[in-house]
Amino acid sequence: xxxxxxxxxxxxxxxxxxxxxxxxxxxxxxxxxxxxxxxxxxxxxxxxxxxxxxxxxxxxxxxxxxxxxxxxxxxxxxxxxxxxxxxxxxxxxxxxxxxxxxxxxxxxxxxxxxxxxxxxxxxxxxxxxxxxxxxxxxxxxxxxxxxxxxxxxxxxxxxxxxxxxxxxxxxxxxxxxxxxxxxxxxxxxxxxxxxxxxxxxxxxxxxxxxxxxxxxxxxxxxxxxxxxxxxxxxxxxxxxxxxxxxxxxxxxxxxxxxxxxxxxxxxxxxxxxxxxxx
Amino acid sequence: xxxxxxxxxxxxxxxxxxxxxxxxxxxxxxxxxxxxxxxxxxxxxxxxxxxxxxxxxxxxxxxxxxxxxxxxxxxxxxxxxxxxxxxxxxxxxxxxxxxxxxxxxxxxxxxxxxxxxxxxxxxxxxxxxxxxxxxxxxxxxxxxxxxxxxxxxxxxxxxxxxxxxxxxxxxxxxxxxxxxxxxxxxxxxxxxxxxxxxxxxxxxxxxxxxxxxxxxxxxxxxxxxxxxxxxxxxxxxxx
Ligand code: SF4
Ligand code: SF4
Ligand code: SF4
Numbered sequence: 001x002x003x004x005x006x007x008x009x010x011x012x013x014x015x016x017x018x019x020x021x022x023x024x025x026x027x028x029x030x031x032x033x034x035x036x037x038x039x040x041x042x043x044x045x046x047x048x049x050x051x052x053x054x055x056x057x058x059x060x061x062x063x064x065x066x067x068x069x070x071x072x073x074x075x076x077x078x079x080x081x082x083x084x085x086x087x088x089x090x091x092x093x094x095x096x097x098x099x100x101x102x103x104x105x106x107x108x109x110x111x112x113x114x115x116x117x118x119x120x121x122x123x124x125x126x127x128x129x130x131x132x133x134x135x136x137x138x139x140x141x142x143x144x145x146x147x148x149x150x151x152x153x154x155x156x157x158x159x160x161x162x163x164x165x166x167x168x169x170x171x172x173x174x175x176x177x178x179x180x181x182x183x184x185x186x187x188x189x190x191x192x193x194x195x196x197x198x199x200x201x202x203x204x205x206x207x208x209x210x211x212x213x214x215x216x217x218x219x220x221x222x223x224x225x226x227x228x229x230x231x232x233x234x235x236x237x238x239x240x241x242x243x244x245x246x247x248x249x250x251x252x253x254x255x256x257x258x259x260x261x262x263x264x265x266x267x268x269x270x271x272x273x274x275x276x277x278x
Numbered sequence: 279x280x281x282x283x284x285x286x287x288x289x290x291x292x293x294x295x296x297x298x299x300x301x302x303x304x305x306x307x308x309x310x311x312x313x314x315x316x317x318x319x320x321x322x323x324x325x326x327x328x329x330x331x332x333x334x335x336x337x338x339x340x341x342x343x344x345x346x347x348x349x350x351x352x353x354x355x356x357x358x359x360x361x362x363x364x365x366x367x368x369x370x371x372x373x374x375x376x377x378x379x380x381x382x383x384x385x386x387x388x389x390x391x392x393x394x395x396x397x398x399x400x401x402x403x404x405x406x407x408x409x410x411x412x413x414x415x416x417x418x419x420x421x422x423x424x425x426x427x428x429x430x431x432x433x434x435x436x437x438x439x440x441x442x443x444x445x446x447x448x449x450x451x452x453x454x455x456x457x458x459x460x461x462x463x464x465x466x467x468x469x470x471x472x473x474x475x476x477x478x479x480x481x482x483x484x485x486x487x488x489x490x491x492x493x494x495x496x497x498x499x500x501x502x503x504x505x506x507x508x509x510x511x512x513x514x515x516x517x
Contacts, residue, residue, distance in 0.1 A: 007425065007495075007498055007499075067455075086452055086453045086454055086471075088453050088454055088455030088458065088468055088471060089454065089455035089456065089458065089459045090455055090458065090459075090468065091458065091459070091464065091467075093459070094459055110454070112452060112454050112456075112491040113454050113456070115491050115494075116454065116456035116459075116460075116489055116491065119423055119488075119489060120460075120489070122411055122415070122423065123399075123408055123411055123412065123423055124404070124405035124407050124408050124411070125399070125400065125401035125404050125405065125408060125460065125485050125488070125489070126401060126402075126404075126405055126460065126462050126485060127405050128462065129405060131407075145452065148471070197452050197453070198449045198450050199445075199449075199450040199451055199452035199453075199492050200452055202450055202492060202495065203452070203491070203492075204495070274495065274496070274499055277448065277450065277496070278496065278499055278500055278503060
């Protein structure tokens, strides 16, 4: 596997990868979060018994969520796609993973969480680390997550959108689109930047350079860009496609440039701000 | 003599947790390396080693230990402070005199106070697989987090208190929960999506700080600045 130093190289903001694909799920019911490719990969891993479960963030109320271990197809479909707030790993998760009937799990998280898991896997600092249970780390592309209270207060105060009714959030061009009670609210991204977590503005990693598989929005509508960072990851994606879960094609230069630009934006933002707090 | 890379494992004191943890990896370690350790009976600090792995803190009142440590530094290419006591002080920072055998306040310190350290590994104690993984990464000159463990060597304390001061209270914590999952004593818990420190439980092992995505970033960047400053100073000072 190519070497990824702990700091991201501006000449390679996507980090090392061996495969880049444009993908979407073949199943009609799995289309959450731009293509549903990650969910399709997870279903493939579960069906083929490569994993016993998936650790992912499940949406509970609005953009709030909780970390769950999803062990069935239904649970995986339910847990798909929360990338607007961080749901912290908890001691409960650790206890669940320590149980002996769980042998291997896939993790789906944000780049910062992928970093932590990779570090735990490579450098176990504690007996209690559950590194050997981690089969594959999947990271979702991330531009930053919301400071939940700040953001939901803002929505409630200014637009009368109650937290409970936020169903989904998506990005369309320079706008953030909030789906709630069957309605749509379009807000310019600039206007909500203050509600992004401070720590996220320092974060240099867009794709999750420490993950095995990174996935996120492709420029082509309805598709996911997938980066595979090692042979295991690449074979998972290709086998999921071979077995009919996933529809893939090689990512075009343009698709890669699209992701690269975003990654570079985030890295520049990070470098600019970190100097202020050192 | 075998052609294997030689390593010295040397304990300076502490609770013996680190030597015990390392001992559990001896069988695998010995297959790859030429291992020298007190408990094997072949720890000779007069000869040269590729790697020296030091566990335990240094007692500043013990001339013998300080001389030994300096000698080991001179005789080894790469020196690793292994475990919380050797690297960031750990629980030994609480030894403030009064208890038998009456150590004076601050009489124990991480070894980086005495010698230059190449890599500092917190962990109380680090899991047995850690050492093999680490040496493998150093040997191949790559591995995600070597920069980080190098950066830690510039510190002589890192703990939950620093995590609170530098990350949580400054508002750059993102609430990922990595620190909570990394604390061996459950000294950290989430309150409203942010970690909070139960001070009585923190043993100052430093594990949380090197697992936090924000803190690691700060450690590495500061280390880089420090190195640059050192370089400038040496240009100006001419040495
Ligand atoms: S921007 Fe970085 S720190 Fe914030 S949630 Fe995304 S990956 Fe984590
Ligand atoms: S909070 Fe926990 S992990 Fe952090 S230094 Fe204290 S005991 Fe160690
Ligand atoms: S690891 Fe760091 S960023 Fe994550 S919750 Fe703990 S203090 Fe916050």
